[in-house]
Amino acid sequence: MQLYKKCLERGFNFVKKPLYENIFNTEFNIDFHEPKKDQCTTCESYRNYNEVDKKQLKESYNKHLRDKNLSREQKEKDAEDAKTEKNKIVTVYDLQAVLPTPPGEVSSFYYKSKLATYNFTVYNIVPKQRYCNVWSEHCAKRGAN
Ligand SMILES: [Zn+2]
Structure with a gap:
């Protein structure tokens, strides 16, 4: 679009x-x-606990939710500041799930080794610029390098 x-x-x-x-x-x-949103391990684990465990973990889970909201609020505040402060950049980034290459649902593909392709995306919030860094396992692995 x-x-x-x-x-x-x-x-x-x-x-x-x-x-x-x-x-x-x-x-x-x-x-x-619409790309699937990553699920938070803490939230997903909490949802799967039984009611007794949930009662015990309620306090730490609520802290997790407060921290999550604080983090979002801070990001919004930083983005707001970056609109006026020229030397400030606010970015969010994500390493997408491995993209098996070539993609396909054909059953004969199931037993074939596929090339792992990675996509590390950086989004500069204020100018709304996205950068996709795509590479395959023959160049590098998933690490910071
Ligand atoms: Zn969570």
């Missing part, structure tokens, strides 16, 4: 949005979808 918006902003000739989506979805084997 951003590509569509960019065409509009730059004054290129364009078709209406439903036609764009139809061509994009039917002629390019590419689809729009």
Whole structure:
């Protein structure tokens, strides 16, 4: 959709949005979808405890929730500050789950070794710029290097 918006902003000739989506979805084997959010281990574990354990862990779980909210509030405050302070940048980043390459659901693929491809995304919040750093296991592994 951003590509569509960019065409509009730059004054290129364009078709209406439903036609764009139809061509994009039917002629390019590419689809729009909302990426799955990572699940927090602490929250997920707490949800799976029985009621007795939940009672015992309630205090530490509530602290976890307070910390999570504090962290979000701080990020929003930092992003707000970065709008006016030129020397401040606020980024969020994530290493996506391994992308087996080539992708496919064909059963004969199941027994084949696939190349592990990684995507480390950095999002600069204020100018809304995304950087995807993509590499495969032949270049490097998942570590900080
Ligand atoms: Zn959590």
